Amino acid sequence: MSHAKLTEEFLKNEPKTDWHNETLWWVRSKRDVSSKGIPEWEELRSLASQIKDNVLSNIGNYLQEFEKNALANGVHVHWAEDGKEHNRIVQSIIEKHNAQRIVKSKSILTEECHLNQHLESNGFDVVDTDLGERIVQFAKQPPSHIVLPAIHMKREEVSELFHEHIQTEKGNSDPQYLTEAARNHLREKFLKADIAITGVNFGIAETGGFVVCTNEGNADMGVHLAPVHIACMGIEKLIPKFEHLGVFTRLLARSATGQAITNYTSHFHQPRPDQEMHIILVDNGRTKQLAREKFRNSLKCIRCGACMNTCPIYRRSGGYSYDATVPGPIGSILSPGFDLKKHKSLPFASTLCGSCSDVCPVKINIHEQLYEWRQVIAENGLDDMPKRFSMNIARKVLSSPKVYFTLGKIARKSLSILPKSLINNPLNAWGKQRDLPNPPKESFKEWYKKNRS
Amino acid sequence: MSSKENILKRISDLDLQPARLPEIPQFEGFDNLIDTITKTLEGSHVKVTSVKGNLIDSIKQEISEYEYVVSAVKGIDSTMNEEDLKSKDSLNKVEAMIINGKVGVAENGAIWVPESNMSQRILPFITLHLFVVIQKESIVSNMHEAYSKISEIPGFGLFVAGPSKTADIEQSLVVGAHGPKRMTVFIV
Numbered sequence: 001m002s003h004a005k006l007t008e009e010f011l012k013n014e015p016k017t018d019w020h021n022e023t024l025w026w027v028r029s030k031r032d033v034s035s036k037g038i039p040e041w042e043e044l045r046s047l048a049s050q051i052k053d054n055v056l057s058n059i060g061n062y063l064q065e066f067e068k069n070a071l072a073n074g075v076h077v078h079w080a081e082d083g084k085e086h087n088r089i090v091q092s093i094i095e096k097h098n099a100q101r102i103v104k105s106k107s108i109l110t111e112e113c114h115l116n117q118h119l120e121s122n123g124f125d126v127v128d129t130d131l132g133e134r135i136v137q138f139a140k141q142p143p144s145h146i147v148l149p150a151i152h153m154k155r156e157e158v159s160e161l162f163h164e165h166i167q168t169e170k171g172n173s174d175p176q177y178l179t180e181a182a183r184n185h186l187r188e189k190f191l192k193a194d195i196a197i198t199g200v201n202f203g204i205a206e207t208g209g210f211v212v213c214t215n216e217g218n219a220d221m222g223v224h225l226a227p228v229h230i231a232c233m234g235i236e237k238l239i240p241k242f243e244h245l246g247v248f249t250r251l252l253a254r255s256a257t258g259q260a261i262t263n264y265t266s267h268f269h270q271p272r273p274d275q276e277m278h279i280i281l282v283d284n285g286r287t288k289q290l291a292r293e294k295f296r297n298s299l300k301c302i303r304c305g306a307c308m309n310t311c312p313i314y315r316r317s318g319g320y321s322y323d324a325t326v327p328g329p330i331g332s333i334l335s336p337g338f339d340l341k342k343h344k345s346l347p348f349a350s351t352l353c354g355s356c357s358d359v360c361p362v363k364i365n366i367h368e369q370l371y372e373w374r375q376v377i378a379e380n381g382l383d384d385m386p387k388r389f390s391m392n393i394a395r396k397v398l399s400s401p402k403v404y405f406t407l408g409k410i411a412r413k414s415l416s417i418l419p420k421s422l423i424n425n426p427l428n429a430w431g432k433q434r435d436l437p438n439p440p441k442e443s444f445k446e447w448y449k450k451n452r453s
Numbered sequence: 454m455s456s457k458e459n460i461l462k463r464i465s466d467l468d469l470q471p472a473r474l475p476e477i478p479q480f481e482g483f484d485n486l487i488d489t490i491t492k493t494l495e496g497s498h499v500k501v502t503s504v505k506g507n508l509i510d511s512i513k514q515e516i517s518e519y520e521y522v523v524s525a526v527k528g529i530d531s532t533m534n535e536e537d538l539k540s541k542d543s544l545n546k547v548e549a550m551i552i553n554g555k556v557g558v559a560e561n562g563a564i565w566v567p568e569s570n571m572s573q574r575i576l577p578f579i580t581l582h583l584f585v586v587i588q589k590e591s592i593v594s595n596m597h598e599a600y601s602k603i604s605e606i607p608g609f610g611l612f613v614a615g616p617s618k619t620a621d622i623e624q625s626l627v628v629g630a631h632g633p634k635r636m637t638v639f640i641v
Contacts, residue, residue, distance in 0.1 A: 023624050038560075040480050053472040060464040073608075079457035131630060132621035148621065155623045175622040183631055190631070191541045207606055217578045217617040217632030224575035225541060235460070240474060242606065246597035247477060249612070250560075260493060260561030261596075263615045264578075264632075270608030272574060283456075287463040 002345035002384075004429065007317040010152075020152060021315040027148070028309040030258025031359065037260075038250065047247050049363035052300035055238050056290060062205040062238045063281065069208025073270045076278040083113030086282045090115060090197065090230055091122060093278055097228055099124075099194030103186075105212070105219035106130040107199025108146050108303055109232050109282060112325040115197075126197075127189045129218040131182050138165045144319030146326060147256050147305035152318050186218070196222035200233035200279075201302070202248055206241045209269035210279065213252060213262040220266055229271065230278045235286050236299040248302060251361040255304040289337045294372045298333045300362040307356035307366055313349050322346060329356035333369040336376070344382040347373035386427070408443050415439035482594030486559045487640060490592055493562035497615035498628050500637045508641050512551060512584065515637055519548040519582065525572045526551045526586055538573060550580035554613075554638075557592040558599045563614040564638070565599060567607035574609050578617075583633040585613065588641050 011017055035041045055062060067077045080086035086109075094102065102119065104110065104126055116137075119126045128137045132149035136142065138161040143149030150158065159173035166185045168178060198219045202211040210231055212219045223229045239248065253259040271277035289299055308314045308328030319327040324335040324343060332346035347370045356366040377383050397403050416439055423431040442450075454462070483489045491501045504511050509528040516522055522532045529551055537543045552571055554564035564585050568574055577583055593599050603610070617632030628634060 027624070043478075043480075047475050047477060050472070050475040054474040057469045057472040060461050063461065063464075079455070079460060081456045081459055085456060129631070130621070131619045135621065148624070150621055151624070153623075155625075158622050175625045176627050178622055179619060179627040179630060183629065186631060187545070191545060209606065215617070216619045216630035218630070220575075220578045220611075221631045224573075224578060225544075242603075243477060243597070243600050246595070246600045249563075249596050257620075260497075261558075261563050261612065261614050263497075263613065263617060265563065265612035265614075267606070267610040267612075268608075269606055269610075272608075281460075283460045283463075287460060287467075290464065290469075291467055 001323065003317065003321050003323075003349040004345065006321040006323060010318040010321055011316070016154065017316060017318075019154070020318060023151065024309045024315045027257060028306070028359070031255055031306055031309065032258075034254040034258040034260065038254070044247055044251055045361055045363050048251055048302075048361055049297075049300065051239060051244050051247065052362050053297070055240060056236070056296060056299055059235065059238065059290070062240060063235060065205040066203055066208055066238060067281070069206070070279055071208070073208050074277070075208065075271065076276070078278060078280045080280055080282045080284070082284045083115075083282075086113045086232065086280055086284065087115050087118040089280050090232070091119065091124075093228065093230055094119070094124060094195055097194060097276075099228065101189070101193050102126045102195045102197060103129050103189055103193040103222040103226065104197040105199065105214060105222055106133055106149070107197065107232055108143075108326060109199055109234050109284075110197065111142060112284060113232075113282070115232075127186070127193075129186050129189065129222055130214070130216060131179060131218075134182060134186065135161060138162070141320075142325070144327065145305060145308055146303050152320065186221075190221045190225050193222055193226045195228045195230060196226035197230045197232065198223060200231050200237050201252065202245060203233050203238045203279075204240075204242055204245070205238050207269060209242075209267055210237075211245060211249075212266045212268065213249075213264065214266075215259075215263045217264050220264055223266075223268075224272075227274065228276045228278070229268075230280065231268070232280050232282060235281050235283055236301075252302055252304055255306040255359065255361040285338050289334070292337065295333060295337060295369055297364055298330065298337075298366075298369060300364050301330050301334070302362060304361055306359040306361065310355045310359050312351060312353065312355070317349065322349070329366045329370065330360075330364070333364075333366055333373060336373050340377065340380060341382060344377050347371075347377060386429075405443075405445070412439040412441070412443070477597060480595060480597065482598070483559050486592045486594065487589060489559035489594075490557055490562055491640070493559065494615070494638055497562050498618070498636070499562065499615050500635070502637060502639050504639050504641045508586065508639060511639060512586075515584065516549045516551070516582075521546045522549045522551070523547055523572060523576055523580070524551040525570055525576075526553055544573075544575060544579050547576065547580045549582050549584060550576045551584040551586070552577060554585045554587040555591060556599045556602045557587045557640075558594070558596060558612070559592055560595045561614060563596070563599070563612035565603060566611045566613060567603075567605075568609040569607060571611075577611065577613060578632045580633055582635040582637070583613070583616070584637045584639070586639045586641060592640075
C-alpha cells in the first residue's frame, strides 16, 4: 500500500496525530539546543561525513582489518550475505549452546532481517529488552521509529498492554509505575538468559572492537549476565580508528534526543573468560547500495533518527505509513534500494524541504537523493498513472506560451461556473481537503499590460 | 565461494577510489573543568560530591544505608565476597557498587571505567546505586581528549554518564530503567 494510503489510517485520530507531531518537534528542538552548545558542531558533521566517505571508499580493507583484529581478540566473526543467512547463523549459535532463552537489545539490523519472527517460528523465546521495543513486541508491532520505538503509542495503550502481559493494575498509566513494572519483569529475563543479542553502533577496524550505546543499560544487562553474546552489525557501521569514536559519540546522542551522550557507551573488545562472543557482519543489500553512486552515501547513516524528528511528513504520518524497517526520510532513500516496487511511493513522501539533510550528523544529502529516486521510479515506469497523465499534460501546456495563455483564460472563466465535484471527487487526492480557488479576473500578464506598459 | 568472499568481491569489483581520511583537529576546551563536569552530571540526575576531606569517610557516609555493598575502591570493604558474587541471584542483590573512574569528560559528564576497575562487568549495571570516584586531574574537556588518554584498550570499557533512564512511554523521563536508579560521583 502507498505511503499516502497508510497515512490516512494514522490521521484518523487527530489529537493523537497532533501529539505525535508536537512531541517529535520537541525532540528536534532539544537536538537544536544541544548541538548549539558545541561551537565546532558543523566541523564535527563535516569530519564525520568525511570519515564515512573514507570508510565507504575503502570498506573491503576495513572489513578484513576488523575481522583480523576481532579474531585476535578471541571473538568469533561470521559473514552473512543477507537476512536469511544472518538468521541461520544466529540460530546455529543458539543451537550449539542448547539455548532457549534469548534477550535482545535494540538492533535495527535484526528488525531488517526479521530475526525475531525467524527465531520464534523455530520455537525460541526472544525478549526485546529496550522498554520501547518490549512495548511494541507486546503489541505485536514493529518499532515505528528507530530511536523511539513506541512513539506512536499513548500511555493508556501501554497500560492496557502491560495489564494484559505483565499484570499491572488496570487503568494505571503512570510512566513511572509502568517502567518499574517492566524493570522487574525484564530483570527476571536478564538473570535467566542463555544468549544476549545486541546491535552495533560502531565497529572499529583498527582494534576489532565495537561500541553499543544505550540509555537504559539493557544491552549491558543482557550481555554481561549471559554466557554468549552475539553482536549483529551492518558492514557500513565500521569506522577506521579508535580515535574516531570521539567524533561520533559527540554527534550521535545530541542528534538523536538532544542528550550530550547516551548514559552507557560500552566498548567491547574481548569476551569475558567464561563467555563466548560472536560478531555477524551483514551485507543484506549494502554492497548493492554501495554500487549506486548517487545513493552510496546513504550508507553513512548512524541511525540517530534526527531526520524523522524534523520531517514534516514523518511527524504527521507516523512510522507505519512507510511500511519499511527504517521509516522517515533516511528510510525513504534506503528502502527503494531493497525493493523498488514495494517502496516506490516513499521518495514522494516528502516536500523536499531539505530539513532532513540540514540535521543529518553525517551530512547525507537526503532530500536530493529523494529527488533522484523519483527519477529512477519514473524511468522504471513505476510512478502512478494519474500523476504521469497530469504531468504529461502539464509538460505540453507549460512548454507552449500560447497554449498556456489560452488555457489560463479558459480556466479563469470556467472556475467560477464549474461544479465543485470537479475537484472534490474520489479520483483527485488533492481535492480531499481542498476547494476550488476563487479565480482572479485577469492574469498577471494582462494586469501588467494595462498598468505598466 | 563463501559469503565473505562474495561480499569482498562485490566491493572490489566496484574499484572505488579511496577518499582521504581527515585529521581530527584540537578543539578548544573549557576553562573550568570541575564546574563544567559538575553541572553536566547534575543535569543528568547524578549527585556530585566534591571531596574536601577524607574520601573514604565521604563514601562510607553515602553508603551507610546499604547492606549489600561491593567495592572496587581501596579502603572500602565489600559486604559480599567473591564466592557470593558467583551466583546471579546474589549479584541481583547488590545495592551499592563503588568504582574508580579513569577519565572524566566535562562536556557530557561521561566517565571512563575499564573493566579492571569493575571487579565484574555486570556490577556497574546491576547495582541499585552506582558510586564513581574521579580524580580532578583526570577530567578533560571533550571526547577527543578522553579517547586520546585511553592508552590501553580493555576487553570491556565503559563511558557512564548517569543512572539508567528511559523516556519510552510518551517521552516522559523515568530514572531507573534496568540499571542503577541512582548515581553519585565523588570528585577528589
